[in-house]
Amino acid sequence: MHVATVIGTVWSTKKDPTLEGLRFLVVRPFTTDGKESAETLIAADPIGAGIGERVLVVHGRAARHAIGKGHDIGFQTAIAGIIDTMDLADGRRIGGHVDSDERAPESSD
Amino acid sequence: MHVATVIGTVWSTKKDPTLEGLRFLVVRPFTTDGKESAETLIAADPIGAGIGERVLVVHGRAARHAIGKGHDIGFQTAIAGIIDTMDLADGRRIGGHVDSDERAPESSD
């Protein structure tokens, strides 16, 4: 399970037939200490997450459940939820959008 | 399987319907040499762990079992136990709460 930021979209024409009709997003895991992972994940998105949104990414059976096309599919990673906020013990609050951290006092999106 | 410290709470409104009613905690893995992982995990909490508590985090089928909502759910990580203490071969004892290590001689929590 990862927390990640949506940073792009993937297009693929030649693929396993069970991947037809799925929306594939590029997501980048992040950590609560403000670092972004160098890792790049692709997640099927059955929920409708937008660029910059922070999301819960699940794998394996949980991802197949979230995708909703049964277990005989050729993909294993999916977005299971869009994060509103993360409230941390040290008092920090991580917003649900990458811009909500950076332009805090401004009227953002 | 990880040992981790509970460091926050996650709120998500738009999510897979099977995630409704679950409590999601932010947990940070730690190691016995006192380092905290940079990794950030989100775990469903069916047990009632509090901020600062040290917990056993499980994944996959074990997590679905611990969550207790069957195997057709969109999540794969859960807290399976709250740690009382870890007794190490070198004589150290790691407490069940992040504060139990730091304020040892004081009356803590």
Added chain:
Amino acid sequence: MHVATVIGTVWSTKKDPTLEGLRFLVVRPFTTDGKESAETLIAADPIGAGIGERVLVVHGRAARHAIGKGHDIGFQTAIAGIIDTMDLADGRRIGGHVDSDERAPESSD
């Protein structure tokens, strides 16, 4: 799930009988910040990816599905799709072939 570049072919004569007839490619994961992973993966290729192409690599049950020989097989990693492009939030576009990045203004296939 990985995004990776196809960088070679593996030949193996002495192997589990269920691996007969599968094409095995050497793939190298990459990230959106342009780094290539030091990790080396071998993926069964049921799709027909070529050297230099960027692909979606899946594992476990998803890989067995993509391979299409049922679940009683001795392999767990496969190519599930060939990437056309990845459009990133920062305006960059990653092409579907390792050469499409490097010879941008040239007529590259």
Added chain:
Amino acid sequence: MHVATVIGTVWSTKKDPTLEGLRFLVVRPFTTDGKESAETLIAADPIGAGIGERVLVVHGRAARHAIGKGHDIGFQTAIAGIIDTMDLADGRRIGGHVDSDERAPESSD
């Protein structure tokens, strides 16, 4: 799958009911080049390993099998074997106990 050294014991009172009666050990993965991993794992121990012993640690279904309480349990990591020795191609022999390496000429264990 990991090779690891048993370095401690974990106590947990508040836990998933299926974890009752299991013995939980703290184990630290090691590598053949003599380095110990910073990673800390907790493994259920159905075999009776002692502090300092080197063990085979398995995960997932294999771990549930080794634990022997069926597949509806809330844990996923277990000790499947205690190592006698590891004989390496470069002539080195790694003993089955962390002390067998260090006090070689003494009567150990």
Added chain:
Amino acid sequence: MHVATVIGTVWSTKKDPTLEGLRFLVVRPFTTDGKESAETLIAADPIGAGIGERVLVVHGRAARHAIGKGHDIGFQTAIAGIIDTMDLADGRRIGGHVDSDERAPESSD
């Protein structure tokens, strides 16, 4: 899935009964850029790989299939194939034995 070199043998007397009769090898993952991983894996070997040989290592269900003792076993990693050669896009060829790289012009093996 890993590509790895066989570097040793593991002996274990006290183990899960389903591990009886299996041959356990120490394998070290490698990458195509010539680096050897610090990681140490133990793989059951149903194929008969020798010291120094390069192999395909699989995990989970694929490993249980390769081992051939059904799915109720206490191990999850196995050798699924012995590599003959890996032909890379940059013209390099990685041999099927660790010595085939080092003593290229000599009569090796």
